[in-house]
Amino acid sequence: MTNTTQPQTTLAGLKLKSELVDANHVLAHQGVLDAFGHVSVRQPEHADHFLISRSMAPELVNVDDIIVMDLACNVTDGSQARPYLESFIHAEIYRARPDVQAVVHSHARSVIPFGAVNVPLRPVCHMAGFLSKGAPVFDIRHRFGCTDMLVRNASQGKALAATLGRASVALMRGHGFVSTGDSIAQAVFRAIYTEANAAIQASACMLSKQVAYLDVEEGLAADETNSQQIDRAWSLWKRHAAERLR
Ligand code: MN
Numbered sequence: 701m702t703n704t705t706q707p708q709t710t711l712a713g714l715k716l717k718s719e720l721v722d723a724n725h726v727l728a729h730q731g732v733l734d735a736f737g738h739v740s741v742r743q744p745e746h747a748d749h750f751l752i753s754r755s756m757a758p759e760l761v762n763v764d765d766i767i768v769m770d771l772a773c774n775v776t777d778g779s780q781a782r783p784y785l786e787s788f789i790h791a792e793i794y795r796a797r798p799d800v801q802a803v804v805h806s807h808a809r810s811v812i813p814f815g816a817v818n819v820p821l822r823p824v825c826h827m828a829g830f831l832s833k834g835a836p837v838f839d840i841r842h843r844f845g846c847t848d849m850l851v852r853n854a855s856q857g858k859a860l861a862a863t864l865g866r867a868s869v870a871l872m873r874g875h876g877f878v879s880t881g882d883s884i885a886q887a888v889f890r891a892i893y894t895e896a897n898a899a900i901q902a903s904a905c906m907l908s909k910q911v912a913y914l915d916v917e918e919g920l921a922a923d924e925t926n927s928q929q930i931d932r933a934w935s936l937w938k939r940h941a942a943e944r945l946r
Contacts, residue, residue, distance in 0.1 A: 716741060717766045720751055723884045725941040726934075727804065728759035732891050737806045737876065739891075740790040741884050743768065747798070750790055754781035759945070771795050772854070786850055789878060792857030793864060800880040802887035807876035810898040815839075815871040821897065823914040824904055827926060828897035830868040830890055832919025838863040839873040849875050869894050885934040886927065892937075 720741050727733040740752035748771050753761045768777040771791045775783060790803045814821040814835070821835040838860045840847055851857050851872075864870040864878065868890055871877045879894055881887030904911045914922065 712744070714763075716744070717751060717763050719884050720753075720766055721761055721763055722938050722941070723802075723804075723888050724753060724758035724761040725945060726888055726937040727806070727891060728757075729941040729944050730892050730895075730937060732804070732806045732808050732895050733758040734807065737804070737808075738784050738786070738790075739802070739804045739884070739888065741802045742794055742800070744801075748794075749776060750794055752784065752787065752790060754779070755784045785852055788854055788857030789851045789860060792854060792861040793878065793880060796858070796861035797864070797880065799882065802881050802884045804879045804887045804891040805876065806879070806891055806895070808891075808895040808898070810895050810902065811871060811877050812874070813902060814898055815873040815875070815877070819905065821869075821871060821894070821901065823897060823919045823922075824901045824911060825893070825897050826914065826918075826922040828893040829914060829919040829922030829926060831894070831897060832914060832916045832923065833869075834865070834867040835869045835871055835877075835894070836863050836865065836867055837871045837873055840875075841873070883930075885930045888937070889926070889930050889933055892933075 723739045727739060735757045738752060740750045743749040743751060749768055751766050751768055753765045754767050756765060767775050767779045767781050769787055770776050771794060773787045773791050789805050793800055793803050815837050821831060823829055823831040840849060843859050844856060851860055869877060869879045877894060879887050879890040881890055
């Protein structure tokens with residue numbers, strides 16, 4: 701009997717696992733993930749399953765650490781590995797957004813201020829044009845009161861996905877952010893440039909109260925152009941991460 705949710709049984713499945721491992725290493729090397737945070741990809745042949753590492757630091761992830769989960773966050777590949785506490789972030793975004801194929805969750809420190817103050821994260825740099833679709837802030841306190849700030853169950857995941865709406869990125873007050881994409885590389889690209897834009901925007905705001913942001917049309921046009929260029933960045937980031945890990 702074959703378990704059809706085991707992606708490692710096919711060449712395409714192995715390739716996807718390997719790409720997810722690369723994403724873990726790239727995000728760690730780029731400073732978007734440290735010991736915490738995670739990245740996942742929807743299983744192409746089973747849209748209600750996704751691949752993600754077991755609970756561990758992203759830089760240390762290897763192909764053997766990748767597990768398969770369903771949208772209820774059950775591990776479905778027979779692995780006994782412990783999943784991330786916040787797997788519900790991924791599951792509920794995949795449930796709410798059929799267009800999303802990959803999700804990154806990060807605690808990058810440059811982004812945290814924008815979840816804490818009344819200044820929206822907006823594109824100041826064309827590489828972050830996707831922020832024109834908004835970067836809404838999820839405040840877990842609004843519906844769930846005093847928590848440990850983690851998205852630990854399906855209803856908290858659903859509330860985060862509802863805040864995300866149709867945007868590419870949502871911030872999480874006192875915690876971090878999520879980025880989404882139609883591929884692993886696009887979700888990684890958006891996570892990296894969300895972090896970069898936050899740092900640039902904070903610098904611009906220190907220089908002046910009058911900051912010239914990209915307008916919505918500029919941002920959307922830039923996002924469309926950048927989406928055709930992702931492989932260029934992805935190849936470079938993979939090389940740099942591999943050099944560091946060698
Ligand atoms: Mn977290």
